[in-house]
Amino acid sequence: MFEELIISGYGGQGIMFCGTLLAHLAMEEGLNVTFFPSYGAEMRGGTANCRIVIAREEIGSPMVKNPSSLIVFNKPSLIKFSGQLKEKGLLIINSSLVEEEIVKEGIEVIRVPVTQIAQKLGNDKVANMIALGVYIKQKKIVSLESAIKGLESILLLKNKEEKKNLIEINREALKSGFKYNK
Amino acid sequence: MFEELIISGYGGQGIMFCGTLLAHLAMEEGLNVTFFPSYGAEMRGGTANCRIVIAREEIGSPMVKNPSSLIVFNKPSLIKFSGQLKEKGLLIINSSLVEEEIVKEGIEVIRVPVTQIAQKLGNDKVANMIALGVYIKQKKIVSLESAIKGLESILLLKNKEEKKNLIEINREALKSGFKYNK
Amino acid sequence: MEKKILIRGNEAIGEGAIQSGCRAYFGYPITPQNELTAYMAKRMFEVKGVFIQAESEIAAINMVFGASLTGVRTMTSSSSPGISLKQEGISYMAACQLPGVIVNIQRGGPGLGNIAGSQGDYFQATRGGGHGDYRTIVLAPYSAQEMFDLTCLSFQLADKYRNPVMLLSDGIVGQMIEPMRQNWDTNDKNIEWKVRGEDWILNGCKGREPRMVRSLLMEEGELEKLNWELNRKYKKMEEQEVRVDLWNIEDAEIIIVAYGIAARIGKTVIQRARRQGLKVGMIRPITLWPFPIQVIKDIAQKVKSFLVIEMSLGQMVEDVRLAIEGKRRVHFCGRPGGSVLEVDEILDKLREISNLK
């Protein structure tokens, strides 16, 4: 297994959390993993993206150039990265914000209106978890159960006295992503 | 000709002026010359000395280690440098301040009570010129006339509106050094 | 199974310092090392150490100077422009033989440059960007694990030699998050640390003669004497402290020499090159100074040629050339300004080299 993933979107869309959670899940599965974040030239706003490599073998460069998978949350990200996707790669698009139809051939495209689904769940901040759910199901890096366990433990670690309902809604988002039928 | 000279004494005894004047005179004679000053670790007081090389050929290092001549104005200088003097070297001692008799063999020693002579001339600051006069006469690097001319031009340069009597007394000092009979 | 945690390179350095007993940290914000300063702000408070956000990098290195004088383990960190400002202070520490760890998470230069990872400060780190004939040991981690481990080693070596040690990493390894072994006791109270160097530190002259620590040495020959003393110490480091990581050397015909992030990229290159049938191995200097001269000399006997890869216009390549002394061809592939070396480009270069007679 050698998976190279780029996740990209606006700052504030939870890109980094999505990526670190995935890295954590991979680590818990005993895999090697690297996570590399990148912010645009601007402090805030603008695009943010991260690169994740997951592999059984030792990981050399963490700097993914031609990802095998790509998750994009907005249009600029699609424009920027879709060309770099490997042949037969996986592309997950937040169809709530990205209308574009034209993407290159020979890749698998999954469109999911993650922002809408998230809004329905009551918080558009969990769009990231929905996308992650979709991704995990596709790539089978980890089971849904492990993913949920990982998510909970990380949220608990980060926000010691976090309200339960934050965990709740994130868990639900992850689940609905996993169960989403394209 | 290859002359290496060290002049040494207390700070304030006019060591540096003495040395630069000599360098100037040598230059005017068309010789190569270097002058290198050195102050002790302390700002003022302590010893000051300078190293002068005068030669027809190109001068390499200005850092005289074994001088062919040495002029010392005080006891610490004698102690410090006399051992480094070359064989057959010339040693001029300010006998007003240095009583020591024992100096190494095989060198030419001239004792001149330059401070006393200077005091007689009316200003113990010109002791340096007396010593220089003695030196010039010995080494014949320059004639007394050229030396006086050089002295005057330098003093004029340095102190644009300098009182005449400063030039006067320096000139006299140089002369009496030149004429001093050991 | 060992416990692993996911940690950012910069934070791994911080924890390494804490676990090494570092109890005085002085820093000034600069990207891409900010997580380290922030980490220290939090952890020093927890372990009752000293944390000061200094008014500048200059103040920070001079605080390290002061803290080191007292015998506590101490550290500062910054990135390229800030490290330039510390050069005078580092020279003073070297002259006064004060231990201390200086972390440089390199970014793109020269000037303000950018905040991407880069390796443009190799010369500065290994040749002494400061004035005078001094040396600092330079360690170059290439993973989160090494960020931790080499930080610990930095403190040990700094103490062992009473010398500043520089940890030279870059924005990529600093920002990257990776699993790392957590093989320490997480109860801070159990972290052992003690004051070092009871024979030279300044802590009040009770029960002993007053001491002075200084680098102004104006008496004749005094400074020369210090320099020869330092020189002997540096020679000892050259003999004893070289560390290097070899990879796929046995059957290699071409050797990649790379450190830090470039070495990781090099590993990807080698993985792919081997699949294409190219016999490529790697020498990864872990100590950039002292540089693994002998290791390179020895391996040079057995291989065809060398390829140095750096995220710079070519700095370490000089050390490789100095080691090889013209006995093998030394090729170079570099990218400056914080741009990341391309695996494909290096592969091309390797193919080109392997076709050379």
Next chain:
Amino acid sequence: MEKKILIRGNEAIGEGAIQSGCRAYFGYPITPQNELTAYMAKRMFEVKGVFIQAESEIAAINMVFGASLTGVRTMTSSSSPGISLKQEGISYMAACQLPGVIVNIQRGGPGLGNIAGSQGDYFQATRGGGHGDYRTIVLAPYSAQEMFDLTCLSFQLADKYRNPVMLLSDGIVGQMIEPMRQNWDTNDKNIEWKVRGEDWILNGCKGREPRMVRSLLMEEGELEKLNWELNRKYKKMEEQEVRVDLWNIEDAEIIIVAYGIAARIGKTVIQRARRQGLKVGMIRPITLWPFPIQVIKDIAQKVKSFLVIEMSLGQMVEDVRLAIEGKRRVHFCGRPGGSVLEVDEILDKLREISNLK
């Protein structure tokens, strides 16, 4: 006969600057370069230029940065510790491609050291003590005459390449007084000087588009682009600006390589060695960067071995080794900490070398 004047090395630099049209000087006192700062205080007033005793070396180099932006020829000077403090600023100037002259009258280091002449900052000067892949041209005068001449050349090269140039001398050459040709018009009013670089300077955007001068280049590949551009410029310097002085080379069997004050000592050594029948010559690099690699390579064909002499623990010797690539033995004789190389010691070494097979 040409008119000669007796002048101190430091002051010869100052007059060279004035005669080159330098009209903005910024300095901070430090021994052994104080005569230069004092000289500029006096002369700048006379020629109606700008003189500021800055609050620090850091302020001074950043003032040079500012003055250079306006198109005026500008200079700063200091000695070792002060030069360390300027490293960030020099890196910024290199990044912004701003001309300017930086004078380092080296003293003994590391740390506060002493105020004697030394050559311990060679690495710092030639490898860029600051961060990032930049280069400064480094000129090394060895007489009062060259203090003047090479200062003039520094300004020309700085302008030609829009790059900082370092004049690297030391306390001995700086303090030494020697005759120098006075071949300029002593009426200050006749000194010609003009603003340079009308196409890049900042002086208000009247009649043109606004300009920006900056080194923060955050867009993808932007900083890399600058670095490659700089690299091309540096390559051009390497091709065109090498300057070297050869002495008694024709029949030489052993070559002394030395610069600055060490080269003067070397001359005395050679004068004496020749009297003793040793065929010794000298290569004196005048540009330390770009280094006379090819000259050394060529001469290496014809001679037996090399002896590098430096008032340091051995820095330039690396460049000589890099040039010679193991083809000849390169010996070294150095003294650190501001102690002066002994003629006799070097003579001994020469004899030893000439007896080697």
Next chain:
Amino acid sequence: MKKVFSYPESLKKTKFSYCPGCGHGISQRLVAEVIDEFKIREKTIGIAPVGCAVFAYNYWNFDVTEAAHGRPPAVATAIKRVLPDRIVFTYQGDGDLASIGAAEILHAANRGENITVIFVNNAIYGMTGGQMAPTTLLGQKTWTTPWGRKAELSGYPMKISEALGQLDGVHYIERVAVNNPENVLKAKKAIKKAFKNQIANKGFSLVEVLSMCPVGWAVTSVEALQWIEEKLIPVYPLGVIKDKSKST
């Protein structure tokens, strides 16, 4: 119809890269307006700091350079000395001016350099992600004061303008804020005065602008306006700190 409030000529059309609600945009517009009003655009040279405002050269429509962190006063000094008939100003954050650049501002002020300084005090290091600034308030949580700034550990909110006011070289210092339209207009007046002083060769003038950094303070943009009113102004009172024209 006539434009009554329009984009100043001294601003390029480029979008700012600042965070939503950031005060830098307002201050930089005010500077641009003042320069327009004095008609000095073609002879002005601006010096951007290292800090969020570093990108000012992308925004201002006149000659701009960027100085090393903390060194704008040194750069400005040299430019003004060489070109005394140009208008030279620095624009600096609190980290740049009061922390790493404390010596440079103190000395430019003490020399009485005839320059204008716009000092944007947002009580935080914005660009590097929100560390303590010298001007950070007691109790304020930042990346490097995770439990709030404590005087014993990190000292006091630094009153650098008051300190500078003690120096004989200083002609004019005023503290303003940009947290409501009235204050913005007062800020503009102060900035105008600071440039007018330079035009009239009066010497060193500095305007301290209390400015929003919602991201650094971890509040919403609108809350940031109140934060200035309720927290910042009580510690840094608005008004003239020194004005040599008025003394005597």
Next chain:
Amino acid sequence: MKKVFSYPESLKKTKFSYCPGCGHGISQRLVAEVIDEFKIREKTIGIAPVGCAVFAYNYWNFDVTEAAHGRPPAVATAIKRVLPDRIVFTYQGDGDLASIGAAEILHAANRGENITVIFVNNAIYGMTGGQMAPTTLLGQKTWTTPWGRKAELSGYPMKISEALGQLDGVHYIERVAVNNPENVLKAKKAIKKAFKNQIANKGFSLVEVLSMCPVGWAVTSVEALQWIEEKLIPVYPLGVIKDKSKST
């Protein structure tokens, strides 16, 4: 017979290397006496500056280090933070403290570090041979102001103590002189207070000592005493500049 005025224990017997008539010897003796009187010699760490006083480690009979030029406050801060029960002080010249080290002193003061600073203002750079200091008087001739200091070119005599007085972290600042026996005794009192404050954990204390540099001023030793009285004190008036114990 009993010794009534004798060489303090906290001074080694080494001779000073200062010029005849230099004020450093007096100030350093006063520090030594105060340390003797508080019986803190064995727990004191002194920090010498770069300047004529750099050799202080040869004179003081307790632990002493030498900081890089201008950085004693940073070095002192670190030592005091790591060893809060030791007595830590800096001894700095006007070039060291007010010029290159302006940022460091400002920030140590603002942090309210519990240290003592002896600031020797002799209105000149002594060690480097007599250049202008920030505190040099207008009209004063130095190596770098050959025609006398002019405000337009070199700024004003810097009142750094007054500027520091504006910072909340400062507990105590007083200016004294050592130009006559009465002033010397007052200087000692101030120095004593500055150490006492540290012992009592009161925070940052600084004593500015107006001090003779006959060589730098190009006057005789005796003239230097008058020079302080007639020239220096009118610009730098003696007395308490700030004392938190007294305010309230």
Next chain:
Amino acid sequence: MVKIRIDRERCKGCEFCVIVCPKKIITMDKQLNSAGYYPAIKIKDKEKDCIACGKCYQMCPEVAIEIWKE
């Protein structure tokens, strides 16, 4: 008559203009602009109440507002 123009693409949605407008002419849009912000927009039919006081202009950090007057 007064006209105001809010540059939708410059706006970053800070809401300053909304809260300072004495006539409550401005509100926030529900659609993102291309930079990912919800920009300010004029409330339909409210523009006629505008008195050109310029408060929105003064407070807008993006200089996204311009105002015309008869």
Next chain:
Amino acid sequence: MVKIRIDRERCKGCEFCVIVCPKKIITMDKQLNSAGYYPAIKIKDKEKDCIACGKCYQMCPEVAIEIWKE
């Protein structure tokens, strides 16, 4: 009775003690000391006038003076 001692070798001849002494007990020597300075010396027979005010001690930059009292 009061006794003062001036360390001839420490003294650098600044004359401070001479001018501050209210009883004019001190003067300058005509002989250099080994460091090249003309040091201060007690004027013969004047020491008995000393009141141990310590002014010379306070002003001496070289800490060259010590004073004893009965």
